[in-house]
Amino acid sequence: MRCMLTLFISLLILSGCQQSSEPPPEARAPIPWVKTVELKDAGPTAHRFSGTLRGRHEVPQAFQIAGRIQHRYIDSGQRVKQGDLLFKLDTRDLVATAEGAAADLRRAEAALAIATDELQRQQQLVGRQFVSEQTLRRLELAEREARSQVETASARNQQAQNALGYAELKAAHAGVVTEVIVEPGQVVGVGQTLAVLAEDESLEVEVFFTRGQ
Numbered sequence: 001m002r003c004m005l006t007l008f009i010s011l012l013i014l015s016g017c018q019q020s021s022e023p024p025p026e027a028r029a030p031i032p033w034v035k036t037v038e039l040k041d042a043g044p045t046a047h048r049f050s051g052t053l054r055g056r057h058e059v060p061q062a063f064q065i066a067g068r069i070q071h072r073y074i075d076s077g078q079r080v081k082q083g084d085l086l087f088k089l090d091t092r093d094l095v096a097t098a099e100g101a102a103a104d105l106r107r108a109e110a111a112l113a114i115a116t117d118e119l120q121r122q123q124q125l126v127g128r129q130f131v132s133e134q135t136l137r138r139l140e141l142a143e144r145e146a147r148s149q150v151e152t153a154s155a156r157n158q159q160a161q162n163a164l165g166y167a168e169l170k171a172a173h174a175g176v177v178t179e180v181i182v183e184p185g186q187v188v189g190v191g192q193t194l195a196v197l198a199e200d201e202s203l204e205v206e207v208f209f210t211r212g213q
Helices: 003-020 092-126 133-166
Strands: 051-055 058-061 067-070 085-089 169-170 175-180 195-201 203-207
Touching: 092 133
Parallel strands: none
Antiparallel strands: 051 203, 058 195, 067 085, 085 169, 175 195
């Protein structure tokens, strides 16, 4: 009887130990809360580079006459409109030449007027035999020479006036100045490139960067 009682008590103790080895429901680790997040592309990364502005169609700017640069009105990278003033030459010599040409023209015109009047007057006397044919031919030749002098002086005067107009270099079209070559005080020749103008429709940027950028 004592042995059965001892065995029963041992079973009760063993059962209690097995039940106490399992933690109560409230003592278990909580289930972690998980939130689903959609990853989005942050977009392209911005980079900064230095470059050179160029144009597929670049037009050299040059004077039609030689002279000394007096003013420069543009800088490299500057945008200009058609008709904007780019350079101006020293016009002192040009003005002096134009004034001299105008004076020569006035003298030639005065000489022609005198020769024409003399010829007409002598022609009226030919019929009265007061003037010889030889004298009349001499006066006709003088009148033709005077007229030729007027034509020559007129052409020179026109050239001098045109030169004054050519002393200002203006943009033939809108665009961007990609290069300026000369400075005020320099003497330039006919057709010498002073600056380069790129048309607006053909602008490009030439960029240099290292591998990995």
